[in-house]
Amino acid sequence: MTTKQPEFTLSRPGALIAALPAILGFVPESSLVLVSVDGGELGSVLRVDLSEELADSIGHLADVAAAATPEKAIAVIVDAHGACCPVCNDEHRRLIAILEHELSRNDIGLLSAHVVDEVAPGGRWHCADGCGAGGTVDDPAASPLAAAAVLEGRQLYRRRSDLQAVIAPDDAARSAAVAAAIDDAAADRAAAAAGDARGLARRDVEQAVAAIVAMAVGRMPGGTELARLGASLSDVLVRDTLCALAISEHSGAAEMLWSTLARSLPEPWRAEALVLVAFSAYARGDGPLAGVSLDAALRSVPRHRMAGLLDTALQSGLRPDRIRGLADTGYRLARQLGVRLPQRQELGRRAGGDSAA
Structure with missing residues (x-):
């Protein structure tokens, strides 16, 4: 879903990754997150689970991203084993190569791709193509987007399963x-x-x-x-x-x-x-x-x-x-x-979202 970005910059991977929980509503784990960028601003954000079948469905992910007609995109792979596993890194590079190809088919350029072990204060990220860049993740709770979410009254969940529990059969x-x-x-x-x-x-x-x-x-x-x-x-x-x-x-x-x-x-x-x-x-x-x-x-x-x-x-x-x-x-x-409904209430414009392909 499209989000607004109060005092937020896309140029720092550690800050972008820290903002993901506020955008998605939960802390992503074992995920591929695709952030669209249009006019230099954060646009729609899509998230899918990492899986053995993911490579076969990346084309669909790119098609969904293209619906908002963004100019560029940034990819983030969240993988607890990605920072120290050569085989995992090879797989990440393969996924990003497929993603870049599918995005280009939709006239979307891939600005950058990052791999992070966890979306938490001090989590470690590095560029997916082995360029050597890397660093730590900012505190997600201190992200400007997290502050905006709290002010808007949106609840942030620790895991996606906690969010799913809102609608899951329970009694x-x-x-x-x-x-x-x-x-x-x-x-x-x-x-x-x-x-x-x-x-x-x-x-x-x-x-x-x-x-x-x-x-x-x-x-x-x-x-x-x-x-x-x-x-x-x-x-x-x-x-x-x-x-x-x-x-x-x-x-x-x-x-x-x-x-x-x-x-x-x-x-x-x-x-x-x-x-x-x-x-x-x-x-x-x-x-x-x-x-x-x-x-x-x-x-x-x-x-x-x-x-x-x-x-x-x-x-x-x-x-x-x-x-x-x-x-x-x-x-x-x-x-x-002929039914009288409760009175209308004005709603402020609020942002945030998880769109799973």
């Missing part, structure tokens, strides 16, 4: 109760929709709003209510209307409900909740959470239209304010349904 008993009830909830909706589909959508939106208002004061929904809410999200009109809540005065409670549903609903029902988590996170500038939510949604429903569109927007560096129009559409849909 077996609750999940079992929801799974047992959701088929009945879906059948009840189907029967009601046959009589008055718009009336049902209006009722579903009102119930979701009521659940969000209740969560705002600390009341958590039970398994039956979660099943009913989850079943209602299969109605595109309901889901798109509820997108409005991402810019409402209850946006935090709404995102909490979507996250609870994502952790509680069985497949493939949870895909819609994951899309709402992703949209809410994206709208407030939390690219990392949006990215992992979209990744999970597309694993659940690979051809999910809205998840695919949001994923493309996120990976191409489209700023949050550009996608908030869907939230405005949600308010328009609510008026057509």
Whole structure:
């Protein structure tokens, strides 16, 4: 996702590497990170896991980077064994050579490539092509981008797995109760929709709003209510209307409900909740959470239209304010349904993101 860079320079590898946790939302490990540069400024940032298959997928990584049409890019390989392993260094040079070729195919020049053992104060980096340059990593907590992330209220995670835990199933008993009830909830909706589909959508939106208002004061929904809410999200009109809540005065409670549903609903029902988590996170500038939510949604429903569109927007560096129009559409849909939603709340422009190819 595209980021702004307060008092930040790309000319010092130790500072650039230290900024990665603030950009990605977590500390990268065993990763290839590609930082796009346009007009001398930091642009979209992509991260993929190091793996034996990575060389075969670098072309796709370059294609995703090209969506934002950057002029240049910088590569960072994070590998705990890279600093002292000749075989690893050979592999790193091979990966960078493939990356440089694929980037050039997209008219993107590779400015530099660095290998670092860990993204932590005192971590050691060196240039991937064996030029002899090297040094230590600055303190990530002292990075200007980290300070900006804290001021914007974004949470930084120690590992990507900690970020993924926000949406991962966590309560077996609750999940079992929801799974047992959701088929009945879906059948009840189907029967009601046959009589008055718009009336049902209006009722579903009102119930979701009521659940969000209740969560705002600390009341958590039970398994039956979660099943009913989850079943209602299969109605595109309901889901798109509820997108409005991402810019409402209850946006935090709404995102909490979507996250609870994502952790509680069985497949493939949870895909819609994951899309709402992703949209809410994206709208407030939390690219990392949006990215992992979209990744999970597309694993659940690979051809999910809205998840695919949001994923493309996120990976191409489209700023949050550009996608908030869907939230405005949600308010328009609510008026057509005759539903009064919580009041709009102005959102500041926030930055940061992890776009995994």
